[in-house]
Amino acid sequence: xxxxxxxxxxxxxxxxxxxxxxxxxxxxxxxxxxxxxxxxxxxxxxxxxxxxxxxxxxxxxxxxxxxxxxxxxxxxxxxxxxxxxxxxxxxxxxxxxxxxxxxxxxxxxxxxxxxxxxxxxxxxxxxxxxxxxxxxxxxxxxxxxxxxxxxxxxxxxxxxxxxxxxxxxxxxxxxxxxxxxxxxxxxxxxxxxxxxxxxxxxxxxxxxxxxxxxxxxxxxxxxxxxxxxxxxxxxxxxxxxxxxx
Amino acid sequence: xxxxxxxxxxxxxxxxxxxxxxxxxxxxxxxxxxxxxxxxxxxxxxxxxxxxxxxxxxxxxxxxxxxxxxxxxxxxxxxxxxxxxxxxxxxxxxxxxxxxxxxxxxxxxxxxxxxxxxxxxxx
Numbered sequence: 001x002x003x004x005x006x007x008x009x010x011x012x013x014x015x016x017x018x019x020x021x022x023x024x025x026x027x028x029x030x031x032x033x034x035x036x037x038x039x040x041x042x043x044x045x046x047x048x049x050x051x052x053x054x055x056x057x058x059x060x061x062x063x064x065x066x067x068x069x070x071x072x073x074x075x076x077x078x079x080x081x082x083x084x085x086x087x088x089x090x091x092x093x094x095x096x097x098x099x100x101x102x103x104x105x106x107x108x109x110x111x112x113x114x115x116x117x118x119x120x121x122x123x124x125x126x127x128x129x130x131x132x133x134x135x136x137x138x139x140x141x142x143x144x145x146x147x148x149x150x151x152x153x154x155x156x157x158x159x160x161x162x163x164x165x166x167x168x169x170x171x172x173x174x175x176x177x178x179x180x181x182x183x184x185x186x187x188x189x190x191x192x193x194x195x196x197x198x199x200x201x202x203x204x205x206x207x208x209x210x211x212x213x214x215x216x217x218x219x220x221x222x223x224x225x226x227x228x229x230x231x232x233x234x235x236x237x238x239x240x241x242x243x244x245x
Numbered sequence: 246x247x248x249x250x251x252x253x254x255x256x257x258x259x260x261x262x263x264x265x266x267x268x269x270x271x272x273x274x275x276x277x278x279x280x281x282x283x284x285x286x287x288x289x290x291x292x293x294x295x296x297x298x299x300x301x302x303x304x305x306x307x308x309x310x311x312x313x314x315x316x317x318x319x320x321x322x323x324x325x326x327x328x329x330x331x332x333x334x335x336x337x338x339x340x341x342x343x344x345x346x347x348x349x350x351x352x353x354x355x356x357x358x359x360x361x362x363x364x365x366x367x368x
Contacts, residue, residue, distance in 0.1 A: 202341065210352070222339035224319075228349040236342055 066111045067147040068093060069128055074147075077111075084111070098129075100136065111147070118155040132165075134158065152176055154191070167201070172208055189226070203234075251285070257292040271301075273308075291325050304334075313347075320351070 021027040067074045068086035075087050077095075084093050097112040100120035107126055108114055114129040116122065120136035127144045134144065135153030143162045144150065150165035152158070154173035160180055167186040170176055174191035186201040187193075189209030197203065199217035207225030220234040252270040255261065259275035266282045273281065274290035281287055283301035293308030303319045306326040314320055316334035324342035337351040 210354075219341050220339055220343060220345065221341045222337050224336055224338045225353055226337065227352045227354070228337055228339075229352055231348050232345050234343060234345040236344060 064111075064130065065148060066093065066095075066130065069109055116156075118153070135171075138162065152191075170209070257290070289326075298330075 018027065063076045063078045065074055066077045066084065068089060068091055070091040071086060071089040073086055073088035077084060081095050083095055085091065086093060094110045095112045096110050098108055098110065098114045099117065100114065100122070101117040102119065103121045103123050104116075105123045105125050109128045111130045113131040113133070114127055115133045116136040116138075118135050122136070122138035122142035122144075124139060124141040126142065128147075129144075130147050131149045131151075132144050132146045133151045133153065134156040136155060138144070138156075138158055140159065140162075144158070144164070146165040146167075148165075149167045149169060150163060151169040151171055152174050153171045154175075156174065156176075160176075160178040160182070165184065167188075168182070168184045169188040170191040170193050172190040176191070176193050176195070178193070178195035180196075181198060182195040183198045184201075185199065186204070187197060187199050188204045188206065189211055190206045191208070192210045192212070194212040196213050197211070197215045197217070199215070199219075201217070202219040202221060203211070203215055203217050205211055205220075205222045205226035205228060207223045209223075210227035210229070212229045214231045214233075215228075216233040218234065218236050220232070222228060252272055253267055254272045255265075255275045255277070257274040260278075261275065262278045264280040264282065265271065265273075265277065268284040270285035270288065271281065271283050272288040272290065273293045273295065275292070276294045277297060279297045281295065281297065281299045281301070283299075285301065286303045286305070287299055287301035289295065289299075289304070289306045289308045289310065291307045293306075293310075295308070295310040295312060298312040298315070299310065300315045302317045303321070304314050304316045305321040305323070306314075306328060307323040308325070309327040309329075311329045313330045314328070314332045314334075316332075318334065319336040319338065320332055320334040321338045322328060322340060322343045322345065324340040326340075327344040329346050331348040331350075333350045335351070335355070336353055337349070339345070
């Protein structure tokens with residue numbers, strides 16, 4: 001990309017420029033004006049290429065919602081950083097991402113992401129994270145708490161009581177059953193979920209996804225190819241009506 | 246309604262009390278208090294209001310319906326649709342903004358829904 005040259009104008013440069021023009025005889029007389037140039041015969045300017053340095057592209061950085069584990073204060077964070085301090089209680093929040101592909105028993109507390117691969121396994125450990133992708137195993141003494149998205153892969157077979165999340169995504173090929181009421185903000189299904197779902201945000205069933213049980217909320221979206229075998233109470237206007245016995 | 250055209254249209258200023266039976270496609274923009282049985286597709290416009298069951302090959306809903314919907318193939322709910330009843334079909338498509346209260350039996354991996362039977366009881 002060509003560097004943009006910036007000409008610095010200061011008093012000395014102006015005086016020197018005028019003196020040079022006077023010496024060269026190009027300095028216009030006081031009060032004289034050059035006639036406006038007729039541009040009608042000039043060809044139209046060519047369109048600037050898309051990668052021209054003269055075009056300023058504004059790309060907003062990705063914003064993430066961070067929740068402090070100590071005081072619960074939520075705030076937005078743009079860009080990436082390794083650590084941040086809570087704006088309210090000044091608690092340090094680790095923002096690193098972790099990948100677990102072996103048996104793991106060390107506690108993780110991060111505002112970033114944790115990925116548990118099929119070869120990974122949580123053993124007697126508690127995970128706090130912004131986003132978690134669970135595609136491995138976990139024993140009955142482990143738990144996961146997400147402040148944002150929890151994605152369950154095909155290899156994950158957790159007990160629902162071990163999970164706490166804001167938004168839930170069931171990946172393609174995964175099949176989950178929740179005997180307890182599932183309260184989430186957003187729910188996205190590419191696999192199968194059997195649950196009594198109560199969502200405050202959008203329930204989205206993608207092609208290949210299937211929801212069984214009961215679903216209550218304000219927003220429902222079903223792609224063609226999605227399955228829905230449930231009692232449905234979708235009421236965008238507010239509180240849904242009481243279900244019939 | 247034309248006997249030769251493939252689509253029968255019921256305008257928004259029409260109110261029908263009774264049963265509508267058609268072997269082709271029916272587009273309903275008015276009010277219907279009764280059943281709608283189509284051999285083809287049923288299309289409910291934004292101003293459509295139905296109190297009764299609908300049975301068709303495919304059903305597209307933009308208006309309001311208080312009743313059950315049985316489709317041999319597909320049910321499509323647009324953003325302005327309000328459905329108060331049970332639905333059963335092989336395929337389903339729902340846009341965000343739909344109001345839907347009832348039971349759904351849609352499983353794309355299952356066998357096709359059998360042909361609609363006359364006299365489907367109301368909910």
